[in-house]
Ligand SMILES: Nc1ncnc2c1ncn2[C@@H]1O[C@H](COP(=O)(O)OP(=O)(O)OP(=O)(O)O)[C@@H](O)[C@H]1O
């Protein structure tokens with residue numbers, strides 16, 4: 427943040443040869459506390475302040491005297507590109523409350539008060555503080571350690587060992603693996619096991635941020651750098667992650683133009699903020715993740731080769747769940763315990779037949795799908811031991827078929843919503859054998875809301 431972002435403009439000034447009468451009337455008619463005194467070219471000569479008014483009365487000075495006969499001649503000034511912190515410290519050290527802002531020719535272009543500077547600094551601190559607080563509560567909810575990465579099979583054990591060693595370094599890491607294999611969990615565990623664990627872990631989903639916003643999201647911008655820019659500017663994720671780790675999720679979806687900018691950051695360890703001429707140095711460890719085949723994308727010129735090599739310093743591959751079926755029973759045990767507590771249901775276990783079904787299944791959605799299937803089974807099961815029928819969805823017979831041709835919308839939005847609600851509720855009812863308590867649970871709504879909807883839709 428620079429002085430030019432917060433200074434008051436235009437500034438009211440007075441010429442050195444103007445009479446005291448003129449200066450007094452400016453004080454009377456404008457809400458000002460000090461007047462920079464200038465010559466014909468606008469160059470600063472001195473400062474005329476409210477305390478000079480007292481001098482005039484006390485010493486019974488003639489109002490015809492020129493301003494420059496009593497003004498302060500030694501004025502502390504700042505440039506528009508002075509950082510706000512520096513301006514504030516200067517005002518404090520010099521014991522002045524107002525600093526005229528001058529250009530390279532000493533012409534007055536604005537004025538800034540110590541108070542403005544302090545308030546701007548406070549806003550900035552508060553913004554990053556609230557971000558950190560949110561992150562802190564978010565990460566406190568979960569303990570992301572290697573112990574939470576369930577798996578005893580050789581492949582996962584080996585991977586964990588490799589990741590633990592990598593955690594102690596500052597090297598960039600590329601995590602690959604199908605969707606739902608635990609890439610984010612692994613990235614977080616690496617951060618928590620690294621010497622940076624007390625600094626923030628900042629996640630950016632490169633696929634979720636619209637292309638035109640990605641640059642400001644990553645690097646931030648200065649106030650006033652474009653129309654619509656927020657007051658006080660915006661801190662980029664790289665700045666927020668300073669001292670910690672930045673997790674670039676879905677890196678394969680990063681547009682090529684951004685890839686070039688990211689490469690620069692990785693090479694130089696500094697970011698170019700939008701609307702700022704100098705660069706900001708950052709100390710961050712980068713972990714990137716993708717479920718795409720980056721090597722293939724490089725061949726097809728969809729991903730920059732140089733960036734690929736920069737990211738791929740340490741590569742960790744998370745195997746698909748079907749390639750480590752030996753871990754499935756352990757994962758089931760883990761989720762029955764944790765999800766049971768979360769959903770407030772005590773599930774004693776699972777029948778060998780059901781477990782066998784889960785071990786045999788192909789899990790295209792990997793661990794996330796396993797977790798969701800168990801969550802659904804726990805929520806719906808009428809017994810405290812899960813059985814084959816609790817996993818009906820897995821056989822594939824109720825996978826919704828996507829229409830291949832877009833259907834022309836018919837009717838109003840309200841009608842469409844009602845139709846969708848009716849379908850969803852009817853499905854849930856038949857799925858739960860018309861158990862309304864379970865239906866409400868599946869739909870994630872309170873029972874009373876479900877009863878109201880049933881009545882409204884004539885389904886009761
Ligand atoms: N080894 C594991 N042990 C326990 N839980 C796991 C493990 N791996 C993943 N999970 C759980 O599976 C879910 C998916 O994990 P995560 O979000 O890390 O996957 P991902 O690879 O980032 O998926 P996507 O590519 O879809 O973003 C999460 O709920 C996570 O807690």
Ligand SMILES: [Mg+2]
Pocket residue numbers: 609610675
């Ligand atoms: Mg993920």
